[in-house]
Amino acid sequence: MLQPEQQPLSAAPVPSVAGPLLFWYDRHARALPWRVSPESRTAGTPPEPYRIWLSEVMLQQTTVATVKSYFARFVDRWPTVGAVAAAPETDILGEWAGLGYYARARNLHACAKTVTDDFDGCFPRTAAELRALPGIGEYTSAAIAAIAFDEPVAVVDGNVERVVTRLFAIEAPLPGARKTIRAHVAALTPDSRPGDFAQAMMDLGATVCTPTGPACILCPLRVHCRAATQGRAAQFPVKKPKAAPPERKGAAFVAVRPADGAIWLRRRARSGMLGGMSEPPTTEWSARADGATGAEAAPFAANWRYQGAVTHGFTHFRLELEVYRAELTQEPPIAGWWSNEAARGGEALPTLMRKVLDRALADPAEPRQSPKAQPRKRAG
Ligand code: SF4
Incomplete structure (x- = not known):
C-alpha cells in the first residue's frame, strides 16, 4: 500500500482555491512595509524587487514582527541595492546585529554586489536565475520571482506548509512531506496573480490557519479543507519528533x-x-x-x-x-x-x-x- 506521501497527486482532487483565496486577500491582506497592497497593485504600482529581496532574506528564520524595525532601518540607510553593495560589510553586520543567522548578512552584501556589478543593479526576474545569487535558496528565489515579477512558481514557507497539510490532510510527517506539499502548491498556483496568491497563502497561515486554534469559521478555503471537514485541523502538520539538541x-x-x-x-x-x-x-x-x-x-x-x-x-x-x-x-x-x-x-x-x-x-x-x-x- 502506498504511503500518503507516495500517493500520486492526481488521486487528490485539486480544489479551486485561488479564486476564493484572492477574493479574501483583496480584503484582508496584511499591511507590511515591503508589500504593495492589492489596491495599489490594481492601480498600477509595481512591487520593488529590492524591498522584496531584502525582506525575504530577513524573514528567513525570523518573524515578521522582528523584521519590521530592521527593514525600516536598512531601507532608510541603504535605499537601493547599489547602496547596500557600496556599504562596508562591517556596517551591514552592525545593522544586522540581533537578527541572528549572520551568514545571511554576509550573503546579502555579496548578493547586492553581484546584482550591482553583473546585472546593472536590476535583479534577475526568474526563480532559476535568482537562485544562482548568493544567499538565495529555493524558497527565497521562488518568493522574489512570484512576488516581484509574477512568475507562477510554488512558494512554500512554514505558513504555507501548515495550510496545505491541513487542506489535503497530509498524514506524512515533515520534513519528509515537503516534496508532496510543493507539488500541491505548484498545482494550486494560478497563472494570474501568482505573487498575490503566494502572499495570500502566507497571510492565511499567519492570521487564520494558525498553528493552534485555526479560525476555520473565517477561512475562505473551509469548504475545500479535508482536515477541517474531519475536525482534525490541529493535528496537522504532522512532525517527526525532534531529538534534543546537543x-x-x-x-x-x-x-x-x-x-x-x-x-x-x-x-x-x-x-x-x-x-x-x-x-x-x-x-x-x-x-x-x-x-x-x-x-x-x-x-x-x-x-x-x-x-x-x-x-x-x-x-x-x-x-x-x-x-x-x-x-x-x-x-x-x-x-x-x-x-x-x-x-x-x-x-x-x-x-x-x-x-x-x-x-x-x-x-x-x-x-x-x-x-x-x-x-x-x-x-x-
Ligand atoms: S479550514 Fe481551517 S484548517 Fe483548513 S485551511 Fe482553513 S483555517 Fe486551515
Whole structure:
C-alpha cells in the first residue's frame, strides 16, 4: 500500500482555491512595509524587487514582527541595492546585529554586489536565475520571482506548509512531506496573480490557519479543507519528533578599562559561526565541539573573576558560555579594540555576545564561585 506521501497527486482532487483565496486577500491582506497592497497593485504600482529581496532574506528564520524595525532601518540607510553593495560589510553586520543567522548578512552584501556589478543593479526576474545569487535558496528565489515579477512558481514557507497539510490532510510527517506539499502548491498556483496568491497563502497561515486554534469559521478555503471537514485541523502538520539538541560549552573573557568602562572587543573569523561579528575574546566553540572552560582558558593573564554563565540556543545546539571579567589598565596583548558605552550600540554584537556583556557588566556584589572542573561530554 502506498504511503500518503507516495500517493500520486492526481488521486487528490485539486480544489479551486485561488479564486476564493484572492477574493479574501483583496480584503484582508496584511499591511507590511515591503508589500504593495492589492489596491495599489490594481492601480498600477509595481512591487520593488529590492524591498522584496531584502525582506525575504530577513524573514528567513525570523518573524515578521522582528523584521519590521530592521527593514525600516536598512531601507532608510541603504535605499537601493547599489547602496547596500557600496556599504562596508562591517556596517551591514552592525545593522544586522540581533537578527541572528549572520551568514545571511554576509550573503546579502555579496548578493547586492553581484546584482550591482553583473546585472546593472536590476535583479534577475526568474526563480532559476535568482537562485544562482548568493544567499538565495529555493524558497527565497521562488518568493522574489512570484512576488516581484509574477512568475507562477510554488512558494512554500512554514505558513504555507501548515495550510496545505491541513487542506489535503497530509498524514506524512515533515520534513519528509515537503516534496508532496510543493507539488500541491505548484498545482494550486494560478497563472494570474501568482505573487498575490503566494502572499495570500502566507497571510492565511499567519492570521487564520494558525498553528493552534485555526479560525476555520473565517477561512475562505473551509469548504475545500479535508482536515477541517474531519475536525482534525490541529493535528496537522504532522512532525517527526525532534531529538534534543546537543549541548556545547565554552568561556568568554570581558576585559574592562576602569577609566571609562570600555571593553575589549575583537572580530570573529569571517567563516564559521557568527563569522565577521564582534565579540569579547572567547574560547573556541562551534556546532561540532566544545571549547575550553575555566579562567585558565583565557587568551591572556589577568585577574579574571567568574561572573556566571549565559546560555544561547542555536539551530543545532545549545551553548553555555562561562563569563569572566577583569579590569585592565593596559591594552591586552591580542588584536582588538576598546569599545566604550557610547560606541557599543553600533558594534556588530550578536545577541549571544550582548548577553555575555550584560552578564559581565552586571557586577554582582559578591564574586561568584567559579564552576569546578567537570568532565565534559563530547558528542561525536
Ligand atoms: S479550514 Fe481551517 S484548517 Fe483548513 S485551511 Fe482553513 S483555517 Fe486551515
